[in-house]
Amino acid sequence: MSYETILYDVEDGILTITLNRPEKLNAFTAAMMNELIDAFDRADADDAVRAVIVTGAGRAFCAGADLSAGGKTFDYEARGDRPDKQGVPLLPDGQPDLGHESVRDGGGRVSLRIFECLKPVIAAVNGPAVGVGVTMQLPMDIRLASENARFGFVFARRGITPEACSSWFLPRIVGVSKALEWTYTGRVFPAQEALAGGLVSAVHAPDALLPAARALAREIADNAAPVSVALTRQMIWRMTGADHPMEAHKVDSRAIWARGRAEDAKEGVTAFLEKRPAGFRNRVSTDMPAFFPWWTPRDYE
Template identity: 40%
Template sequence: MSEAHDLGQASDTGASNEVLYDVTDAIATITLNAPERMNTISREMLSQLTALLVQAEEDNDVRCVILTGTGRAFCAGLNLEEATGGGGISGGMNSNKVSATLDLRNTPPTVMQAMDTPTICAVNGGAAGYGMDTALGCDIRLMADTAKLAAAFTKRGVVPESGGTWFLPRMIGWEKASELIFTGRTLSAEESVEWGLASRVVPAADLMGEARKLAREIADNAPLAVQASKRMMRIGLNETFPDHVHHVYLQLLPLMRSEDMKEGMMAFLEKRKPEFKGQ
């Protein structure tokens, strides 16, 4: 089944459709939809994207999320025209009323980091600055052969403000992260895989098909177990091994009483495909 949503539902203003949302066969596809400006992040897009990520996370029928973009870019970073005009994410930066706090409920990378639902970024084109960090915030990245990752922060006089300084050292180590951030280098799709920043490169025409195929493979598994596995991986980043093993055991106890675990065991014994219900 397919469920399409009007983008006004994802925004308090009900403005233009800057992000598209569709749910088909337990897979939510969220699409940045401002190709005329290469999907640069505006305040409206930020609000819609955040709301739709939360919506997907709260929907028990969604077992995997694909994030992608329309046009030739995935996301070319912040909308600099809006920002320099006093609006956008950095609105007010040149005034005396700059906030000393950040609302983490309205930043896609922090929302994605808290999600238990697996996320796949189908990087259809250039991902620069904020766009690169947003892609890195997903669990898995598939890249079109024409796509690029551009860590252009220091070339613009800023730091990776949307998670890059947290993601990159953990993903590729301190030295490689330093080289990438300090130089502001752009990596091709093939280089992104070589650096450990993407899973694989596929022809641009096959990107969404491959992303959906991977999402389907994830969605076919027991959703409670998949979500618990992601949650344990996230928690494990900040705890010792003995503490982690203990927490995994505590997470396992409710799963052992679930209908999905019984179904998984019976399907294995009966040599058939399991039918998981998330219960």
């Protein structure tokens, strides 16, 4: 796929995905949705990609949904640009089938794809990030912000509701009370409030943001075994929904058993004892353990 709304650049093991509609403050469109999903597909398939950074071109990260369709912006059928080109069929009782594929939220499709990613994902939030511009960050693993960043869960002020799976992600990241405060009010707040609320882990001067993100990505890429990182990412995220620590024990046990027999474990221990950098050879594309994936597929997957 050729990209029109994002940039895709891999350098020395680090993929930088840049939302690239600066004249529109990188507003989200159906095309951007499709391109982001494709970009994460490519990232997972490419063993040269060890970590992913997502940022925005120009002065914004993402100003939310493109509102150029006016009042039809969130009325998919009226807008007529859904990727599946389908209307919502009616059930026998005459009500719309809200479980139909065409009802699916575009931001949610992106969030689910990022959630499934096998590479660590770092958001470098360079400027305003509102609506889907902030909710798409939630399944990213680490969020760093520029002092120029602004955040807003503005949905109630637009007459809609939070989307992009944010009702699942946001309270897990910042807690229920803070999630409700931000989504009830819909106000736009500065980077320091995002830091205090736990939405971002650090705030940097504008010119230091990308170097900080790259340094973090570099530390992962240079020191961590790719298969171990892929497993760890899914273990941590998926255990947030487990109903008992026994579920984590089951997965931990399988992972330790499988990885303990792998070449990477031998190399990791030997490199430590020999006081040298490890040269991990197992690859995500070919060497994930046989028990992976361990979860039950759900609707839309």
